[in-house]
Amino acid sequence: MTNEELCVLAQSGDENAKCELLKNVEKYIWKIANDQAEAYKDYGIEAEELFQEGVVGALRAIPKFDPERGTKFLTYATYWIVKHINLFIETTDCNKTIKNKKTDEEYPVTFTSFDDDTDDYDGETNAE
Numbered sequence: 209m210t211n212e213e214l215c216v217l218a219q220s221g222d223e224n225a226k227c228e229l230l231k232n233v234e235k236y237i238w239k240i241a242n243d244q245a246e247a248y249k250d251y252g253i254e255a256e257e258l259f260q261e262g263v264v265g266a267l268r269a270i271p272k273f274d275p276e277r278g279t280k281f282l283t284y285a286t287y288w289i290v291k292h293i294n295l296f297i298e299t300t301d302c303n304k305t306i307k308n309k310k311t312d313e314e315y316p317v318t319f320t321s322f323d324d325d326t327d328d329y330d331g332e333t334n335a336e
Contacts, residue, residue, distance in 0.1 A: 211281040215273050230266060233282060237262035237289055244293055253300060258293050265292030 211232055217225035238255075241262050245255035269285035 212273075212275045215270055215281045216275055218270050219273070226267075226270065229270070229281070230263065233266055233285060236282060236286075237266060240286075240289055240293060244297065248297060251297075251300070253297060258296065261292045261296040262289045265289035268292065 209228075211229055214225045214229040214232070218229055238259055241255045241258035244258050245253060265288035266285050269281070269288040272288075273279075273281055273284050275281075
């Protein structure tokens with residue numbers, strides 16, 4: 209059964225389909241989590257934490273996915289997985305500073321704020 213078919217079943221309330229769908233995308237979520245954890249290893253952010261946030265993102269994508277658009281579920285879910293991982297990184301208190309080697313001054317690291325108005329993302333871009 210394809211991820212798209214499992215997603216449709218999960219949308220209709222089938223918990224077994226939801227579990228199987230999450231198992232199918234688990235490796236992909238781990239890949240994203242490990243890549244992000246490597247990028248933020250100096251900040252004390254663990255891959256396991258990012259994986260959990262990625263699963264939350266995948267769960268968020270299930271009810272919003274529209275198979276009629278012809279998009280693969282994994283392609284659509286990537287947006288939500290990455291969004292939840294990035295929101296976790298943004299809101300994690302890392303207490304990290306960058307030291308200026310010339311002046312020995314330290315500056316706190318801050319993450320760019322994400323706009324939460326993207327909850328209604330429908331998978332299409334406005335690029336022309």
